[in-house]
Amino acid sequence: MYHTIAEVKKANKAIGHKWFSPANMRFFKTHIVKGHYSGRLIQSRFFITSDDVWGLGRRYIIRAALDNGAVETASETKFMSWQVAEEIAKKLKTESSPCANCRKSTYNPNFTCDDCAGDARLASSDW
Ligand SMILES: [Zn+2]
Secondary structure, eight states, rough: OSBBBBHHHHHHTTTTOOOHHHHHHHHHTTTOOOOOGGTTOBBTTTEEEEETTTTEEEEEEEEEEEETEEEESOOSSBSSSHHHHHHHHHTTOOEEEEEEOOOOOOOOOTOOOOHTTHHHHHTTTTT
16 A cells, blocks of 8 residues: 555556656656645545546546556546546545446446446436
8 A cells, every 4th residue: 555656656666667657658648646635645546647648638537556566547537627536536446346337447436337337427426
């Protein structure tokens, strides 16, 4: 378990991954969003990046820092604002589980991945 993005960067590098390497960050035009958490992880698990998504422009994506130092995308949803991404990240489960419908890994508390939940997810009272 990590508390800060700095710890995650170090752990990711230690296992030989290059998620945070300058070349990778440049290629995807990725920025780490400090937001209200200013460099700390949300629920000791998540952080938000701002990425230049091809064809969409800049979007905000929730990433999960795994205990082994790897980083994965926690939600396929690309958010319009970091504030919304942060609010959602606060409500995710800290461990992923298979989607009830398609078995793809998800952190959503209702066990349905974003692709299967669609836009209804954001309007749902579960959130
Ligand atoms: Zn699914």
